[in-house]
Amino acid sequence: xxxxxxxxxxxxxxxxxxxxxxxxxxxxxxxxxxxxxxxxxxxxxxxxxxxxxxxxxxxxxxxxxxxxxxxxxxxxxxxxxxxxxxxxxxxxxxxxxxxxxxxxxxxxxxxxxxxxxxxxxxxxxxxxxxxxxxxxxxxxxxxxxxxxxxxxxxxxxxxxxxxxxxxxxxxxxxxxxxxxxxxxxxxxxxxxxxxxxxxxxxxxxxxxxxxx
Amino acid sequence: xxxxxxxxxxxxxxxxxxxxxxxxxxxxxxxxxxxxxxxxxxxxxxxxxxxxxxxxxxxxxxxxxxxxxxxxxxxxxxxxxxxxxxxxxxxxxxxxxxxxxxxxxxxxxxxxxxxxxxxxxxxxxxxxxxxxxxxxxxxxxxxxxxxxxxxxxxxxxxxxxxxxxxxxxxxxxxxxxxxxxxxxxxxxxxxxxxxxxxxxxxxxxxxxxxxxxxxxxxxx
Numbered sequence: 001x002x003x004x005x006x007x008x009x010x011x012x013x014x015x016x017x018x019x020x021x022x023x024x025x026x027x028x029x030x031x032x033x034x035x036x037x038x039x040x041x042x043x044x045x046x047x048x049x050x051x052x053x054x055x056x057x058x059x060x061x062x063x064x065x066x067x068x069x070x071x072x073x074x075x076x077x078x079x080x081x082x083x084x085x086x087x088x089x090x091x092x093x094x095x096x097x098x099x100x101x102x103x104x105x106x107x108x109x110x111x112x113x114x115x116x117x118x119x120x121x122x123x124x125x126x127x128x129x130x131x132x133x134x135x136x137x138x139x140x141x142x143x144x145x146x147x148x149x150x151x152x153x154x155x156x157x158x159x160x161x162x163x164x165x166x167x168x169x170x171x172x173x174x175x176x177x178x179x180x181x182x183x184x185x186x187x188x189x190x191x192x193x194x195x196x197x198x199x200x201x202x203x204x205x206x207x208x209x210x211x212x
Numbered sequence: 213x214x215x216x217x218x219x220x221x222x223x224x225x226x227x228x229x230x231x232x233x234x235x236x237x238x239x240x241x242x243x244x245x246x247x248x249x250x251x252x253x254x255x256x257x258x259x260x261x262x263x264x265x266x267x268x269x270x271x272x273x274x275x276x277x278x279x280x281x282x283x284x285x286x287x288x289x290x291x292x293x294x295x296x297x298x299x300x301x302x303x304x305x306x307x308x309x310x311x312x313x314x315x316x317x318x319x320x321x322x323x324x325x326x327x328x329x330x331x332x333x334x335x336x337x338x339x340x341x342x343x344x345x346x347x348x349x350x351x352x353x354x355x356x357x358x359x360x361x362x363x364x365x366x367x368x369x370x371x372x373x374x375x376x377x378x379x380x381x382x383x384x385x386x387x388x389x390x391x392x393x394x395x396x397x398x399x400x401x402x403x404x405x406x407x408x409x410x411x412x413x414x415x416x417x418x419x420x421x422x423x424x425x426x427x428x429x430x431x432x
């Protein structure tokens with residue numbers, strides 16, 4: 001340690017027993033500084049949020065009382081998806097009285113496409129059955145360059161309408177997943193609508209059948 | 213035999229470049245960090261393939277957590293407009309529901325325009341009492357959020373000079389039950405609002421799907 005050398009023999013500089021002034025090293029121990037640096041790095045890495053949230057657009061239908069103004073839907077292109085808690089149910093066209101066209105599927109996972117395959121198949125089926133007519137002209141006129149789709153293609157899936165009806169036990173995240181499926185599979189017309197009592201009954205039966 | 217002398221090397225090494233890099237990274241993170249504003253509720257948003265970034269906009273953010281508690285946050289971008297808009301909104305709600313709020317309580321709302329209590333407890337909450345935040349009721353019989361939306365919309369529309377384009381953001385929790393989302397939507401539909409933006413986390417587009425093949429069309 002630094003000590004003052006206050007001996008009486010400070011008079012003569014050179015001689016035996018006189019200590020030389022120590023040469024202090026200019027090196028500093030950087031370890032604590034590095035420790036602190038990495039501590040701060042760790043802190044900031046944890047607190048930084050790199051991914052900013054996105055938004056999905058959702059347009060809800062108006063409650064139209066006037067029946068003449070309600071949208072016409074071709075039965076062959078209609079698909080209804082019912083959301084349960086863990087399962088997805090669907091039927092095409094109208095629900096038959098005996099419930100024989102009521103199907104069970106699953107939410108899409110990386111392993112199994114589930115309802116995604118069903119939507120894709122339905123869309124392919126609608127496109128295959130499509131016949132160009134006057135109504136297509138309207139879509140062609142509004143189809144501008146931005147969409148990057150040829151006029152003849154733009155109207156192909158116009159009959160496809162997907163109605164999403166979440167049950168009361170369905171989770172919000174699942175509903176968003178299905179809305180996302182609409183975007184993923186290029187379904188242009190879809191809506192979220194309240195579930196009907198009849199559908200609720202069939203859904204309940206299906207759930208019991210599946211042992212849930 | 214003479215033993216071979218191995219020269220003793222010092223274990224010290226020059227740490228300077230190491231420290232340089234460390235502090236460079238540190239500087240980057242300090243600059244890149246944008247601290248999240250403290251949130252009163254925790255919401256784990258669902259994922260979607262949407263590529264629209266969340267923008268800071270005028271309007272309303274309705275959040276609901278996993279228990280279905282609904283919170284309303286009214287956002288105004290321009291600081292100079294905030295005071296007048298917030299005070300008009302709270303006055304409008306006060307008049308419509310006859311809450312009898314004092315000026316001090318209105319000021320409390322202006323300081324933090326985030327609501328998470330029913331009207332019956334709003335006065336106590338703004339008065340500084342510790343009221344449990346049970347969320348704004350959104351049942352079909354008692355949809356109080358509709359009143360908030362109506363008041364806020366009226367105020368937004370009456371100030372045409374500010375050029376406000378209110379946006380309606382819904383930030384729901386993944387595991388919230390669907391009826392709370394429906395209640396929120398209904399509150400807006402009563403007020404003739406049909407376009408929403410759902411706050412989501414980004415995720416990748418699954419391969420081989422329509423969107424994967426033709427991203428431009430789906431963006432429309």
